[in-house]
Amino acid sequence: MWNKRKEEEYPPKSGPAPAAPANQTKENPPMSTAPAASHHVSDSRGPAVIGKSVMIKGQIFSREDLTIDGEVEGSVELHEHRLTVGPHGKLQAGVKAREIVVLGSVHGNVEASDKIDIRKDARLVGDIKTARIVIEDGAYFKGSIDIARPETTKPAAAPAPKPVVSTSSPANAAAVSAPAGDLNR
Amino acid sequence: MEPGSPPLYPQSRGAASALPPQTRASHGLEQFFSSIQDQENLSILDFAGASQANISFITALGHRIYSNDIVRTLEESFGNDGDFVANQSDPQRAAAFLRESLDFPENSFDGALVWDTLQFLAPPLLQDTVDRLFHILRPQSYLLAFFHAEEKADTIPLYSYRIVEPKVLSLTPRGQRKAAQYFNNRSLEKLFQKFNSVKFFLTRDHLREVIVRR
Numbered sequence: 001m002w003n004k005r006k007e008e009e010y011p012p013k014s015g016p017a018p019a020a021p022a023n024q025t026k027e028n029p030p031m032s033t034a035p036a037a038s039h040h041v042s043d044s045r046g047p048a049v050i051g052k053s054v055m056i057k058g059q060i061f062s063r064e065d066l067t068i069d070g071e072v073e074g075s076v077e078l079h080e081h082r083l084t085v086g087p088h089g090k091l092q093a094g095v096k097a098r099e100i101v102v103l104g105s106v107h108g109n110v111e112a113s114d115k116i117d118i119r120k121d122a123r124l125v126g127d128i129k130t131a132r133i134v135i136e137d138g139a140y141f142k143g144s145i146d147i148a149r150p151e152t153t154k155p156a157a158a159p160a161p162k163p164v165v166s167t168s169s170p171a172n173a174a175a176v177s178a179p180a181g182d183l184n185r
Numbered sequence: 186m187e188p189g190s191p192p193l194y195p196q197s198r199g200a201a202s203a204l205p206p207q208t209r210a211s212h213g214l215e216q217f218f219s220s221i222q223d224q225e226n227l228s229i230l231d232f233a234g235a236s237q238a239n240i241s242f243i244t245a246l247g248h249r250i251y252s253n254d255i256v257r258t259l260e261e262s263f264g265n266d267g268d269f270v271a272n273q274s275d276p277q278r279a280a281a282f283l284r285e286s287l288d289f290p291e292n293s294f295d296g297a298l299v300w301d302t303l304q305f306l307a308p309p310l311l312q313d314t315v316d317r318l319f320h321i322l323r324p325q326s327y328l329l330a331f332f333h334a335e336e337k338a339d340t341i342p343l344y345s346y347r348i349v350e351p352k353v354l355s356l357t358p359r360g361q362r363k364a365a366q367y368f369n370n371r372s373l374e375k376l377f378q379k380f381n382s383v384k385f386f387l388t389r390d391h392l393r394e395v396i397v398r399r
Contacts, residue, residue, distance in 0.1 A: 135236065137237075144249055145244060
C-alpha cells in the first residue's frame with residue numbers, strides 16, 4: 001500500500017519511452033520496455049510493508065496484502081487480503097482480514113474470514129473469530145476463539161458439515177503455515 | 186516464589202521440555218465431555234494455555250474456547266521478585282491477578298478446564314479464585330481440576346495438558362514445583378463447598394482428578 005501509493009501518485013508517464021540502449025535490437029522493440037519494466041517492479045516488490053521504525057495511530061484500510069513490522073494503534077482492515085504481523089510488529093488494534101499471520105504482538109480483537117496463523121513466540125491478547133486457526137507451541141494467546149462455520153450451499157443433499165478447524169498437531173502446524181521467508185518477498 | 190528456588194514457569198521449561206510428553210487416561214476428562222455432549226455453542230474456559238490440540242478438539246465439538254495460560258499469569262503476577270507464595274498475600278497483586286485471569290461477567294462459561302493450576306495458589310488467593318470460578322460458571326456446568334495426591338512429595342510435576350481424545354490426555358512436563366498446600370478429599374470438599382457436588386477419581390499416578398458441578 002505504502003509503496004504502491006507512490007506509484008499511484010506518480011504513474012509512469014505515457015510520453016515517449018526512454019531511449020533504447022545502444023545495443024537494442026529490432027526483436028526487442030523499445031515500445032515494450034517502459035510498461036514491462038513498470039509491471040516487473042510492481043510484481044517483484046511483494047506485499048506492502050510498514051517497517052519496524054514506523055508508528056501509526058489511526059485506521060488502516062488496504063486492498064492488497066500488508067506486512068506490519070512497526071507499531072499500529074487503531075484498526076487494520078484488509079477484508080480480502082492477508083495481513084502479516086512481523087516479528088517486530090506491535091498492534092494495539094482491532095484487525096479484520098482474509099488471512100492473518102502473527103509473528104509479533106497483537107492486542108485487540110481479530111477477525112479472519114479464512115485463517116489465523118499464530119506462530120511460535122507470537123503474542124496475541126484478544127478475541128478471535130475465524131474459520132480456521134493454526135497455533136504453534138510457544139505462542140502466547142489469551143482470549144476466546146470462535147470458529148465461524150461455513151454456510152452450507154446445498155442443505156438437503158450435503159452431508160453433515162464437518163468442523164473446519166485445522167486438526168494439525170503442533171508439530172504439523174509449521175508445515176501447514178507459510179514459511180517465514182514469505183515476509184521477505 | 187521461595188528465595189533461591191527456580192521460577193514457576195520459564196526456567197523449568199527449558200530442562201523439562203526435553204522430556205517427551207506422556208499420555209494418560211482421564212476419567213475426569215471423560216466425565217467433563219460427557220456432560221456437554223450433544224450440545225453446541227458452549228463457552229469453555231481452558232487454563233492450559235493456547236494449544237492446537239485443545240483448540241481443535243473443543244472447537245470441533247462446536248464450542249467456543251477461552252484460552253489462558255494461568256501458570257504464566259501466576260509467574261508474571263507473583264514470581265518476579267521475593268517469595269512466590271508470600272507475594273500472593275499482597276492484596277494489590279492478588280487483585281491484579283484475579284482481574285487479569287478471571288474478570289468475566291457472571292455465568293460466562295459452560296465449563297472450565299482448570300487442570301492442576303489451583304495447587305500453586307496460596308489459601309487466601311485460592312479461595313478467591315474458586316469463588317470467582319463459581320461466579321463465572323453457569324449453574325449445572327462442570328469444572329475439572331487435578332491435585333497431586335502424594336502428601337510427602339517435596340515438589341510436584343508441572344504439566345501442559347493437551348486433549349488427545351475425550352478421555353485421553355497428553356502431558357508435557359514443565360518442570361517441578363512445590364505446591365502451595367496439600368489437598369485431601371476433605372479439604373477439597375471444603376474448597377468447593379459452594380458448588381453443587383464434588384466427585385473424585387484417584388489415579389495410579391498420584392493424581393487426584395476432581396470433577397465439580399456448579
